[in-house]
Amino acid sequence: MSQLERTFAIIKPDAVAAGKAGAILAHIEKAGFTIRAMRMETLGKAQAEGFYAVHKERPFFAELIQFMTEGPVVLLALEAEGAILKWREVMGATNPEKAADGSIRKLFGSNIERNATHGSDAPETAAFELGYFFRGYELR
Numbered sequence: 455m456s457q458l459e460r461t462f463a464i465i466k467p468d469a470v471a472a473g474k475a476g477a478i479l480a481h482i483e484k485a486g487f488t489i490r491a492m493r494m495e496t497l498g499k500a501q502a503e504g505f506y507a508v509h510k511e512r513p514f515f516a517e518l519i520q521f522m523t524e525g526p527v528v529l530l531a532l533e534a535e536g537a538i539l540k541w542r543e544v545m546g547a548t549n550p551e552k553a554a555d556g557s558i559r560k561l562f563g564s565n566i567e568r569n570a571t572h573g574s575d576a577p578e579t580a581a582f583e584l585g586y587f588f589r590g591y592e593l594r
Contacts, residue, residue: 462583
């Protein structure tokens with residue numbers, strides 16, 4: 455039996471700019487997630503660098519930071535049974551071309567860099583990411 459858990463998600467700047475945030479939120483709710491917290495904001499450079507610090511030495515880091523700060527994002531705390539794995543499945547593969555039909559990235563992503571959404575990949579990552587963007591009282 456799966457356990458009720460929370461995961462973190464971002465609707466990225468490309469999807470927000472394309473007017474797809476509402477459709478993605480509808481997709482999330484239809485998939486059975488409860489949205490426990492949600493906020494739209496434009497990330498600052500230091501905020502994005504801190505969040506993506508794990509990728510600091512990667513060649514794509516500067517481009518990733520530029521992309522994630524170019525416009526508003528929607529930050530989400532999602533809850534469901536087995537939420538972390540479930541969200542990864544609902545999002546689809548990182549590269550929209552390889553994502554399953556009907557997945558968010560297949561429907562709304564443009565390419566591997568502009569793939570519409572982010573999601574935590576493990577319980578430890580989810581705990582860090584949720585805490586990075588949401589205060590405890592926001593996650594009741």
